[in-house]
Amino acid sequence: MIKRELRVNLRGFIIWTGTMLVLLFLIYLVYPSIVSDGKGNKVNEMLEAFPPELLKAFNMDIAGLDSAFGWLKSEGFVFLYLIIGIYSCLLGSNILLKEESEKTIEYLAALPITRRKVAADKIIVSMIYILSMIVVLGVFNMIALNISETPDNAQLLLLSVTPVFPAIVLFALGLFISTFTHKTKKMLGISIGMVFAAYILGVISEMGEKVEGFKYLSVFTLADSRRVITKSELNPICVVISVVLLAVFIALSLVRYQKKELV
Amino acid sequence: MSETILEIKKLTKYYGKVKGVENLSLSLNKGEIFGFIGPNGAGKSTTIRSIMNLINKDSGSVWFDGRELTRDDVEAKSRIGYLPSEVFLYDDLTVKGIFDHHESFYRNYSRAAGIHEKRQTLVERLKLDESRKIEDLSLGNLKKVGIVLALMHEPELIIMDEPTSGLDPIMQNVFYELLKEEREKGNTVFYSTHILSEVSKICDRVGIIRNGELIRAGQVDEISDKQLTFVTVTADDVDALTAALGVKALSQEENTVRFANNMPDDELIKKLANFRIRKILIEEATLEEMFMHYYEEGREDDKT
Numbered sequence: 001m002i003k004r005e006l007r008v009n010l011r012g013f014i015i016w017t018g019t020m021l022v023l024l025f026l027i028y029l030v031y032p033s034i035v036s037d038g039k040g041n042k043v044n045e046m047l048e049a050f051p052p053e054l055l056k057a058f059n060m061d062i063a064g065l066d067s068a069f070g071w072l073k074s075e076g077f078v079f080l081y082l083i084i085g086i087y088s089c090l091l092g093s094n095i096l097l098k099e100e101s102e103k104t105i106e107y108l109a110a111l112p113i114t115r116r117k118v119a120a121d122k123i124i125v126s127m128i129y130i131l132s133m134i135v136v137l138g139v140f141n142m143i144a145l146n147i148s149e150t151p152d153n154a155q156l157l158l159l160s161v162t163p164v165f166p167a168i169v170l171f172a173l174g175l176f177i178s179t180f181t182h183k184t185k186k187m188l189g190i191s192i193g194m195v196f197a198a199y200i201l202g203v204i205s206e207m208g209e210k211v212e213g214f215k216y217l218s219v220f221t222l223a224d225s226r227r228v229i230t231k232s233e234l235n236p237i238c239v240v241i242s243v244v245l246l247a248v249f250i251a252l253s254l255v256r257y258q259k260k261e262l263v
Numbered sequence: 264m265s266e267t268i269l270e271i272k273k274l275t276k277y278y279g280k281v282k283g284v285e286n287l288s289l290s291l292n293k294g295e296i297f298g299f300i301g302p303n304g305a306g307k308s309t310t311i312r313s314i315m316n317l318i319n320k321d322s323g324s325v326w327f328d329g330r331e332l333t334r335d336d337v338e339a340k341s342r343i344g345y346l347p348s349e350v351f352l353y354d355d356l357t358v359k360g361i362f363d364h365h366e367s368f369y370r371n372y373s374r375a376a377g378i379h380e381k382r383q384t385l386v387e388r389l390k391l392d393e394s395r396k397i398e399d400l401s402l403g404n405l406k407k408v409g410i411v412l413a414l415m416h417e418p419e420l421i422i423m424d425e426p427t428s429g430l431d432p433i434m435q436n437v438f439y440e441l442l443k444e445e446r447e448k449g450n451t452v453f454y455s456t457h458i459l460s461e462v463s464k465i466c467d468r469v470g471i472i473r474n475g476e477l478i479r480a481g482q483v484d485e486i487s488d489k490q491l492t493f494v495t496v497t498a499d500d501v502d503a504l505t506a507a508l509g510v511k512a513l514s515q516e517e518n519t520v521r522f523a524n525n526m527p528d529d530e531l532i533k534k535l536a537n538f539r540i541r542k543i544l545i546e547e548a549t550l551e552e553m554f555m556h557y558y559e560e561g562r563e564d565d566k567t
Contacts (some may be wrong), residue, residue: 004364008355103351107412109317111368112341115334258334261318 001113005125009091013129016087017136020080024137027076028144031068053207059226069151072141073159077225080137081163085195085220088130088167092174093187095122096257101184105262119257123175123250130171134163158228165222165242170195172249173219179256265292267326268420268451269314274323276309283309284475287323291420291451296442298466298483299455300554306475307455308348311424314453315345327420341372344418348425348455350409352397358408359393362386365412375416382415388437402429410438414445421445422453427461439465459551471554491553494531495521497542504538523548523556 059074096119099105108118138160145151174191181187198218205215215221222242224235269291276283284306291297301307312318314325316334325332327339352361362382369375386393389407400408406429413421421442427435442452442465454466462469463483470480479486493513498504501520505512508531510522518541524531528545535543548556 004353008353102354103349104353106315106317106345106347107350107352109334110315110340110343110345111365112337112372113368114337259319263312263317 001118001121002125005095005122006128009095009125009129012087012091013133016083017133020083020133020137021140024076024140024144027071028068028148031071032148056206059229067149067151069145069149069156072145072156073225073229077159077162077223081166081220081223082195082199084130084133084137084163084167085170085199086192087133088126089170089174089191089195090188091126091129092171092176093178093191094174094184095126095178096175096253097178097181097184097187100182100262103263109262115258116254119254126171126175127168130167131164134160134167137163152232155228155232158232158234159225161234162223162225162228165224165238166198166219168246169219169222169242169249170198172246172253176249176253176256179253179260265295267291268293268328269453270326271310271314272324272326274310274313274325275321276313276318277321282306282475284313284472287472287475287477289470289477289480291453292468293419293451294446294449295467296446296452296454296465298462298469299453299472300457300459300462300469301472302457305472307457307472308424309475310472311422311453311455314422315343341369341416342374342419344413344416344421346409346413346421346423346426348428350405352405352408354396354398357394357396358391358400361397361408362393362411362415365415369416372416374419378416381417382411385411385414385441388441389434403431403434406430407434410441414441418450420451420453422455424455425457426454427456427458459554463551486553491548491556492524492528493521493546493548493552494524495519495542495544495546496535496540499539499541504535507537508534 059077099108109115138157141160142153142156145156146153173194174187177190177194178187198220201214202218202220204211205213205218205221222238224238227233227235267290271287271289274287275285277285287306287310289310299307299310309318313320313323314332316332327336327343330336330339332339353364356364366378366382369378385391389410391404391407391411395404397405397408406426410426413423427438430438439461442454445452446467454461456462466483468481469483469486471478471486496504497519499518501512501515501518505520505522508522508524508526510524512520512522514521524545526534531545
């Protein structure tokens with residue numbers, strides 16, 4: 001079961017990861033010319049004209065854009081969180097539902113295997129791919145940045161881990177919501193909408209004290225890259241919350257799936 | 264006394280307010296082919312999906328070989344083969360790939376020890392090409408793959424929903440032979456269909472389902488031999504005749520009337536003796552006619 005799931009989901013993993021790698025490669029290729037000859041300082045000066053709330057939302061108040069690593073710490077990771085988040089949420093919402101949507105569930109349900117085992121194997125495979133994507137992108141960033149400049153590798157390593165937290169929660173949330181429907185088409189819109197809503201809430205929450213509460217509604221808060229950049233450590237509360245949310249939503253998904261009508 | 268392999272007890276399933284099946288009880292004996300007949304929407308697939316635990320029952324239970332069949336009873340599932348009415352398999356695999364995948368689930372079951380050999384025999388007899396991709400298969404070939412998957416692990420109970428749709432007549436005969444061989448080995452077949460000729464051809468017993476309720480069950484011969492006859496009479500006053508007999512005309516043309524009759528022949532003739540009969544024909548109902556009769560009767564009941 002696991003072997004088959006690994007094979008089935010490999011193509012999606014390669015497409016998503018490959019696309020990200022190409023984009024990062026292109027950025028790293030052209031970025032040195034953007035910031036060369038003191039142009040990076042000009043970019044930073046230009047940014048000073050932006051409202052501080054906006055700069056804070058993209059970590060630009062604590063990381064300059066005068067180097068590729070600076071770009072990665074600010075805009076780069078925001079982009080990575082979003083894309084890894086969408087991939088994880090889609091994987092969560094499709095991994096069980098695909099069998100129902102493509103009607104192969106009647107075959108699968110007749111096999112001598114429990115529903116719990118079916119779900120568990122699919123969850124394990126999803127986790128393997130989500131973590132592999134984060135590792136591949138992290139290693140690529142590490143290699144690419146070390147070729148062009150001398151980044152703070154300890155900080156880069158910790159930053160590379162941060163996408164794990166929103167990603168696993170979005171995966172589990174997608175998985176749970178998928179147990180309420182039979183069609184993957186419905187889940188596509190819901191998943192993407194959910195990730196973008198969380199992303200926008202996360203950005204808005206940085207824009208003033210009045211809207212600060214929104215950060216509790218955004219899973220991207222769990223990445224807390226500001227803490228890594230300013231203190232060079234992961235936020236332990238976010239780590240615990242992520243693991244707890246993952247466990248809760250997976251447990252709820254298993255309970256729902258166990259009772260679900262599959263046709 | 265024959266041993267029961269599958270027992271459905273008071274099964275009820277509603278989809279919202281729409282009835283799927285209601286209070287349906289049924290049992291299958293070891294080593295028989297049980298025909299489950301009814302038109303589309305009668306509740307056949309709901310019954311089968313309830314057995315397979317694909318849907319949740321509102322009430323009632325399903326028992327397999329003396330124990331309640333729950334959705335996670337893996338050991339029981341290893342002894343059941345299932346062919347759904349429409350076969351959907353993994354498009355990315357070849358026929359060989361899906362058979363290998365299927366085999367991998369039965370390695371720990373001694374009953375399925377000969378799974379690979381049986382697969383080869385079935386592939387040969389159904390003339391399947393294992394190198395072809397699932398997505399390239401025609402409806403008939405897909406059905407054949409489904410048949411192999413339902414039979415290859417030597418199940419004791421084989422549940423089939425409209426199994427011959429898509430099969431050409433030659434393959435249908437091969438398929439009937441395969442089912443008879445399964446019966447000879449002592450395996451049981453639950454055969455759901457709306458094709459009545461199939462039932463008379465291969466089934467030992469039959470259950471008729473109408474509007475979610477089992478209206479008759481018994482030996483195929485027994486059901487066919489029940490008192491129902493079709494009588495065609497030419498008489499002077501057919502209206503008075505049908506009124507006196509309390510029957511409804513199936514067709515009427517001038518002085519000739521055709522009606523379904525449940526009375527014993529002796530009683531019928533005594534009642535007809537009161538009229539001037541010119542011509543009479545009494546025909547034994549075939550299984551098909553029995554079935555249609557029960558359905559027509561049902562429709563009338565539903566109207567009233």
